[in-house]
Amino acid sequence: MNYEDVMKLALERGFYFPSCEIYADAQAGFWEYGPSGVSLKNKFLELWRRELIRRDGMMEIDGSQIMSKSVFEASGHLGNFADPIIKCTKCKSTFRADRTISEISKIEIPESADLVEFDNAILQNNIKCPKCKGDFENAKKFNMMFKVGIGPEEEEAYLRPETCQSIFVDFPRLFKTMRGKLPLGIAQIGKSFRNEISPRQSLLRLREFYQAEIEVFCNPTKLDEMERFSEVQNTIIRIQIDTKAVSMTCKEAVESKTIPNKFVAYYLGILAEFYEKTGIDVTKSRFRKLGDKEKAFYAQVAFDFEV
Amino acid sequence: MNYEDVMKLALERGFYFPSCEIYADAQAGFWEYGPSGVSLKNKFLELWRRELIRRDGMMEIDGSQIMSKSVFEASGHLGNFADPIIKCTKCKSTFRADRTISEISKIEIPESADLVEFDNAILQNNIKCPKCKGDFENAKKFNMMFKVGIGPEEEEAYLRPETCQSIFVDFPRLFKTMRGKLPLGIAQIGKSFRNEISPRQSLLRLREFYQAEIEVFCNPTKLDEMERFSEVQNTIIRIQIDTKAVSMTCKEAVESKTIPNKFVAYYLGILAEFYEKTGIDVTKSRFRKLGDKEKAFYAQVAFDFEV
Incomplete structure (x- = not known):
């Protein structure tokens, strides 16, 4: 089935649909789950x-x-969680600088580049607004976090x-009160929010979305002391390195140093078993080494899991 | 057990604890559920x-x-979802006007009163800042919604x-696509947000909190045509009117006109059965007629359900 x-x-069966669709000022990037969508989501989460x-x-x-400013100062998001944007002086439309430059002139500038690189590329290649052919203002950084004022x-x-922010901030109390022992997995399913410049393709790029996140805390000197590894040593995983996807057991992956240690291999193993149970055709999937x-x-x- | x-x-067992507690700028009214809290919450929701x-x-x-401005214009929240506040000219502390006046001078002014009524009460009773004895600025309205800027x-x-906003806004699509028939219950469990002036008592007054909400849409001319009423007609509910709580069956409640129709009685009946199964001591509970x-x-x- 295509998109x-x-x-x-x-839309027809009420899986999901745009939020506030009955109003003219409905914002892009917000969606609601209808009854079938909620049911499917709950089944996935139970698994x-x-x-x-x-x-x-x-x-x-x-x-x-909603979390305090200090959290995002510490995490670096306040300084760096930003997209380069350019605004047309004529029609006032705003675009992602890197994408617009690459679409019009095929020049690839990383989104983390200095702003002056975007300005130079626009000037040298005579790049104009795709909507009205107007000139662009200088590139700016646009922080993608939503700010709220408390009190x-x-x-x-x-x-x-x-969602990882809560996990990291709560770790000290959880480790102490729950008598944690490493390795310790802390999981959370919850909403995250990003003020995307161009949200699109329904649930693929949203301004408000769910994450089901797990952070496993471990002792980096003990990554091969993993008793539970035996549970998955014969589990087959597909790993793509560069362009080729290869099937191998978790044990083979560690022995061939495709995966650097038993700790990472164990978690890829239980993830592979999980994804198979979700009904994904695992023969079309792979863990791609970044x-x-x-x-x-x-x-x-x-590793990214890709289908 | 007291509070x-x-x-x-x-705190000791990790049911819940303040959000961002490791930082000095942690804001009041935000809490995190730890492992036992999540487990308890999930059990409640499954029931x-x-x-x-x-x-x-x-x-x-x-x-x-996050929902569009039009939604809250239509619902009246943009105009009216506000608390009266007063600010000290000296120490700049802010207080709820109605509560501060009532605590200091025992004069009760409804929170929906004209702002000038608060100013007059403060002047006539010589009410000063509880923190520093300074004078107050004129009372203002403080909208309790959190504003966010999109794009x-x-x-x-x-x-x-x-949470009801999504239910009302989504009703037209749901009624059509899901082939609804009245009465039609639409439910949602999700977060709501209120910028409270004085959040307190941990989970009792929060700025970010869960609601498990149900809105049942019905034909107001058919409130006694309720076949399913027979399921609960012998279910005992406790109803408080004025100061006395009385136990009666749903059938008796309708016949005595304590509850105006079978429709309302049916939903109070299934709620009573639900609350009993949560483990609440129902002999200490009542539906209080407002x-x-x-x-x-x-x-x-x-009716409010009270324990």
Whole structure:
């Protein structure tokens, strides 16, 4: 089924539909789940709880969505969680700088580049507004967090852009009060919020969306001391490195150093078993090892699950 | 167990705890559920789904929390969802006008009164700031909705102050696509947000909180044509009118006109059965019929469940 067919079915059968659609000022990037959507989502979450949270003895929390300014100063989101944008001086439309430049002139500038690089590219390639051919103002950074004012003094706080914030902020209390032992998985299903410049394709790029997130805290010197690894050592996972997807057992993946240690291999193993139970055709899936430029600066290794 | 004991247990066992507590700018009125809290909440919700949603064939939706300005213009929240506040000219502290006046001078002014009534009461009774004895500025209205700016132009939108907004806004599509027939229950469990002046007592007055809400749409001329009423006609409910709580069956409540029709009695009946199954000591509970001044202006009849 292509995207249009999925959308048609979703709207006709009440799986999901745009929020506030009866009003003219309905904003893009907000969607509501109808009865069938809620039912499907709940089934997915029950499986997630059974196959990951309960199986691995993780803790599940449910944190507040509005969090203090300090949290996002510490996480770097206040400074860096921003997209480069350009605004037309004539029609006042706003665009993502990197995407617009790449679409018009095929020049690829990373979104994290200095703003002056975008301005230079626009000038040198005579890039104009795609809507009205007007000139652009200088590029700006647009922070994607939604700000809210708390109390009559409107103290600065933000809607979290990721569910992981609550997990990290709550870790000290949870570790102490719940008598945690490493490795310790903390999970959360909840809403996150990002003020996207161009939300699109219904549930694929939203301004308000659910995340089902797990952070496993571990001792980095003990990544191969993982008794539970035996549970998944014969589980087959598909791993894509560069362009080829290969099937192998978790044990083979560790022995061939495709996966650097038993700790990572164990979690890829239980994830593979989970995804199979969701009904995904796993023969069409793979864990893709991210390249050095793709993964976050703090990550030693990273895999994306792709179908 | 008194409030302090409950709080102590909740903190020690990780049921719930303040959000962002590791930071100095943690805002009041935001809480996180720890593992035991999530587990308890999920059990409650499963019971709610089984005993009310599935039993009555209701539809469950899950709507966006950020909604367009028009929604709150139409609902009246933009104009009227406000508390009267007073600010000290000296120490700049802000207080709820009605509460501060009543605490200091025992004069009761309804929160919906004209602002000039608060100013007059303050002047005539020489009411000063409880913190520093300073004078107050004139009373103001403080809208309790959290505003968020959408996109680079910061178009006005709000975090919903009640979950019912999504239910009402989605009703036309749901009624059509799901082939609804009245009476039709639409349910939602989700977060709501209110910028309270003085959040307090942990989960009792929050700025961000869950609501499990049901709106049943019906034909007002057919409130006694309710076949399903027979399921609950012998269910015992406790109803408090004025100061006395009386136990009676749903049938007796309708016949004695304590409850005006079978429609309302049916829903109080299934709610009574639900609350009993949650483990609440129902002999200490009652449905209290609200007086004319307590209930919303649009309500013909209203009951609060109290324990």
